[in-house]
Amino acid sequence: MDELNFKITIVGLVGFSVLTLLIIFFIITVLRNQKLKVNLERDQTLKDIQLLENERARIAADLHDDLGSLISAIKLNLECLNTINHPENDVIIEKTALYIDSTMQKIRDISNDLMPKILEQNGLIPAVTDFMNMLDAKSKAKIKLTNEISDEGSISKEVKTHIFRIVQELLNNAVKHANASEINLHISLKNKTIKIKVNDNGVGFDEHSDISKMQSNGLRNILRRAQLMDGKVFLDTAIKKGTNFNIEIPLKNELYS
Numbered sequence: 533m534d535e536l537n538f539k540i541t542i543v544g545l546v547g548f549s550v551l552t553l554l555i556i557f558f559i560i561t562v563l564r565n566q567k568l569k570v571n572l573e574r575d576q577t578l579k580d581i582q583l584l585e586n587e588r589a590r591i592a593a594d595l596h597d598d599l600g601s602l603i604s605a606i607k608l609n610l611e612c613l614n615t616i617n618h619p620e621n622d623v624i625i626e627k628t629a630l631y632i633d634s635t636m637q638k639i640r641d642i643s644n645d646l647m648p649k650i651l652e653q654n655g656l657i658p659a660v661t662d663f664m665n666m667l668d669a670k671s672k673a674k675i676k677l678t679n680e681i682s683d684e685g686s687i688s689k690e691v692k693t694h695i696f697r698i699v700q701e702l703l704n705n706a707v708k709h710a711n712a713s714e715i716n717l718h719i720s721l722k723n724k725t726i727k728i729k730v731n732d733n734g735v736g737f738d739e740h741s742d743i744s745k746m747q748s749n750g751l752r753n754i755l756r757r758a759q760l761m762d763g764k765v766f767l768d769t770a771i772k773k774g775t776n777f778n779i780e781i782p783l784k785n786e787l788y789s
Contacts, residue, residue: 607632656692680720694757702730710734728779736769
């Protein structure tokens with residue numbers, strides 16, 4: 533009887549061990565598949581964003597080079613018109629020239645917004661400063677920048693682009709949607725981590741109930757770019773209390789080589 537109980541116990545233990553191993557194998561397989569899925573989604577997102585940036589660059593070049601040259605030629609031809617016999621046309625030509633100048637400036641602004649050359653030529657902080665100046669000229673908001681990045685050499689081109697787009701989105705949102713009159717932007721690089729802080733005195737919103745704003749394209753783009761860099765996004769806002777964004781991005785340049 534004792535021998536029978538012993539055999540039953542042994543069989544039970546073996547069965548339990550096999551079942552445990554199967555469960556562990558199943559869990560590991562699920563985790564591996566989940567990780568593979570996340571990596572595939574990450575790779576696809578990286579490709580999508582790179583395609584988007586390439587398309588931005590192409591459109592910006594077309595606007596600046598082709599359309600800009602064409603409009604410049606139109607203005608040149610306009611200035612060559614002979615108005616001696618028709619002095620009343622001087623006013624029309626003058627106004628038209630002003631419209632052309634305004635159109636040229638808008639083309640430059642759109643081209644710069646799509647792909648700022650200063651980002652590639654001078655770096656992240658000069659590009660951010662240039663964008664801030666452009667917003668200052670177009671709005672009544674006062675934007676203050678505190679920069680604690682002394683050397684951008686450790687930041688890859690791709691990461692600079694992601695960070696610039698995030699800052700661009702945050703400032704645009706504060707000016708256009710939050711109706712902020714004061715915006716503070718703080719960018720720092722310490723312990724191989726880039727920190728971006730943006731706070732404004734705008735209208736704010738209820739982050740727990742205002743689903744439309746939480747799921748807006750702008751916020752989704754910020755989250756997507758931050759996640760690609762293994763970054764973290766912290767949001768603190770309330771109605772009529774302004775909005776505070778804190779973003780932390782670890783520098784892992786090997787991921788963007």
